[in-house]
Amino acid sequence: MIPRYSRPEMVSIWTPETRFRIWFEIEAHATTALAKLGVVPQEAADKVWAEGAKAVFDIDRIDEIERETKHDVIAFLTHLAEIVGPEARFVHQGMTSSDVLDTCLNVQLARAADILLADIDALLAAIRRRAFEFKMTPTIGRSHGIHAEPVTFGLKMAQAYAEFSRNRERLVAARKEIATCAISGAVGTFANIEPQVEEYVAEQMNLSVEPVSTQVIPRDRHAMFFATLGVIASSIERLAIEVRHLQRSEVLEAEEFFSEGQKGSSAMPHKRNPVLTENLTGLARMVRAFALPAMENVALWHERDISHSSVERMIGPDATITLDFALARLTGVIDKLLVYPENMQKNLDRLGGLVHSQRVLLALTQKGASREDSYRLVQRNAMPVWRGEGDFLTLLKNDPEVKKYLTDAEIEEKFDLGYHLKHVDTIFRRVFGEA
Secondary structure (H helix, E strand, O other), X not given: OOHHHOOHHHHHHOOHHHHHHHHHHXXXXXXXXHHHOOOOOHHHHHHHHHHHHHOOXXXXXXXXXXXXXXXXXXXXXXXXXXXHOHHHHHOOOOOOHHHHHHHHHHHHHHHHHHHXXXXXXXXXXXXXXXXXXXXXXXXXXXXXXXXXXXXXXXXHHHHHHHHHHHHHHHHHHHHHHHOEEOOOOHHHOOOOOOHHHHHHHHHHOOOEEOOOOOOOOOOHHHHHHHHHHHHHHHHHHHHHHHHHHHOOOOOOOEEOOOOOOOOOOOOOOOOOOOHHHHHXXXXXXXXXXXXXXXXXXXOOOOOOOOOOHHHHHHHHHHHHHHHXXXXXXXXXXXXXXXXXXXXXXXXXXXXXXXXXXXXXHHHHHHOOOOHHHHHHHHHHHHHHHHOOOXXXXXXXXOOHHHHOOOOHHHHHHOOOHHHHHOOHHHHHHHHHOOO
């Protein structure tokens, strides 16, 4: 992932230094477990820990060895032997490369999930604050992009809060599913290493035991993990698009914060563009794109092939780093979002009261008119207003057929904006709880 869309904490999970440190911990814990079983000398396990724990692994040296061996795990083990000495011959007893690679990847994904969960918590806090800030601020609800009926801006934020709360639950479940350990040897039969070693390594690495791993951990787990990241990215885009639409010049109900000295266009000095949310839309596309190859990785040959390996070397870092950046960026957008209630009211009034058409329709049916006639009466008065020819309330009052059923006072009562907001408290309690 390019530095432009990266944050240091997440990037550090995917560095060679971190990867080799995790490899060492897996190998060293396995050697300790083997010593407990009497398979290798305890002194050897102690030496591995004593020398390896303080070592700074030489990335260039490992790369040099790999250029000859064409095998990354063997290159690492050879370098570890250079550090530990003769006792290194007891490392990797009965293990296969996938035991190290797969367990390490799952450690990295679990750590990445922890960062992403913290990101979501920060985003939820920002959305919650803005939701309560504008809880009763009326704005127009739109269907198909067209004015429909009134909502509040707080309800828009509450919907986003509920969506990202669900995403948090999904990520918690995905983290649990991905955090497994496999130390089962070639083709996963434990023929040359005892299951107790796997159990010990899993406990030490804060993982659960993979029930059956062939020679690799089943990739349906990874498919679910990356699919979850894709869903979260889609939610990011949904909220980003809402901001982008609200920032359009003819709408301007909300817009991204525009800092002192910021420039919107190289050609037009007046421009204030929604560049952050447009960026989020692009980043979301990338995170979703990583889900498909993860799903294709599920279908491996027999007990193992490595067609998944090159994919995961790319999508592991790129998906988590990109999503981490996107969540942080969205949090900043929501936290600093400029909101314009006066423009919301202007837009509510823009269609001359047409947003109350359903209430008039229902009132007519309740007074005895058929639904078909009620719809016809309301629509024939609404269409001139749509064309800018008068206001809805006046036209209804002057329609003799409407007046057969409704008095002026009854018609006026249907234009009460507060009517549409009477259940906002109920919705907020459902989303945020009683507090």
